[in-house]
Amino acid sequence: MSTAALHQGHLAGHPRRQTDGAPQIRSRELTSADRFAQLALDLHDSGGIEETVEAVVEFALQALSCSHAGVALISGRPRRLEIPAVTDPLVAEIYKLQVDGGQGPLIESMRDHCVVRVEDAETDDRWPDWSAKVLELGVRSVLDVPLHTGNSVVGVLGLYSTQPGGFGPDEEAIAEILARHASVAVASARNEVNLAAAVDARKLVGQAMGILMERFDLDDERAFEVLRRYSQDNNRKLRDVAQELVDTRKLPR
Numbered sequence: 001m002s003t004a005a006l007h008q009g010h011l012a013g014h015p016r017r018q019t020d021g022a023p024q025i026r027s028r029e030l031t032s033a034d035r036f037a038q039l040a041l042d043l044h045d046s047g048g049i050e051e052t053v054e055a056v057v058e059f060a061l062q063a064l065s066c067s068h069a070g071v072a073l074i075s076g077r078p079r080r081l082e083i084p085a086v087t088d089p090l091v092a093e094i095y096k097l098q099v100d101g102g103q104g105p106l107i108e109s110m111r112d113h114c115v116v117r118v119e120d121a122e123t124d125d126r127w128p129d130w131s132a133k134v135l136e137l138g139v140r141s142v143l144d145v146p147l148h149t150g151n152s153v154v155g156v157l158g159l160y161s162t163q164p165g166g167f168g169p170d171e172e173a174i175a176e177i178l179a180r181h182a183s184v185a186v187a188s189a190r191n192e193v194n195l196a197a198a199v200d201a202r203k204l205v206g207q208a209m210g211i212l213m214e215r216f217d218l219d220d221e222r223a224f225e226v227l228r229r230y231s232q233d234n235n236r237k238l239r240d241v242a243q244e245l246v247d248t249r250k251l252p253r
Helices: 003-011 016-045 049-063 089-101 105-112 128-136 169-216 220-233 238-248
Strands: 068-075 080-086 116-118 141-149 152-161
Touching: 049 068, 049 080, 049 152, 049 169, 068 089, 080 089, 089 105, 089 128, 089 152, 105 116, 105 141, 105 152, 141 169, 152 169, 169 220, 169 238, 220 238
Parallel strands: none
Antiparallel strands: 068 080, 068 152, 116 141, 141 152
16 A cells, blocks of 8 residues: 555544554565565575575565566676576577577667666567567567676676566565675675685696605795796696696696
8 A cells, every 4th residue: 555545544533544554554564574584594595696596586486576587697707698597498598599690679778888778679669689589489578687886787687577577666675685695695605605716726737846845856936936937838727737737747849
């Protein structure tokens, strides 16, 4: 019930309408807060990036009126789009259509760091080729929300409905909250992955240095310098040079 309606009811001599309605509104707010709190816990307990985004898309199906959902992430150098979680294969197909064609709401959301809503693919004329193919897949409305940390977009949360007008302002507001949770969780998961990789690389380099120190009677500084020189001369990562030395007990040619 809107605030205006509640106010009108009070003026008409029905103050109980306001009293009766307040607990219901409060209950809905608590329910949403509880659900997002549970999502935050689930994301915190996720074992990695894939588990994190899978929790996000499953929550999207439960919290929003969408038929399908998916997350696309930007990673690597050169930057490329990965699709780690979808609730239906057609979502991955829709993502691929946009990457291959270079146009669509996903591309615009990533490029402009903005929410893009398609009320009805049948009447939306911004991306005619994309709209025609999406309609063939049975999708009518779309909501793409960027996942970003600071000024950097790390991906997009895509929501899809088989009905026109599937997403209004309320759904968009919830999707943006969900996207903020997802952005933080993905950034955290990536940091953990990078940290683990850095620790592994450090251990590997240490093992390679130990082999050189034992075989050639070098100190640790000289052993590291040998690895670094081989890395530079062969234009290979230090970790890869160390891995080959550990595996073969020989320096790369």
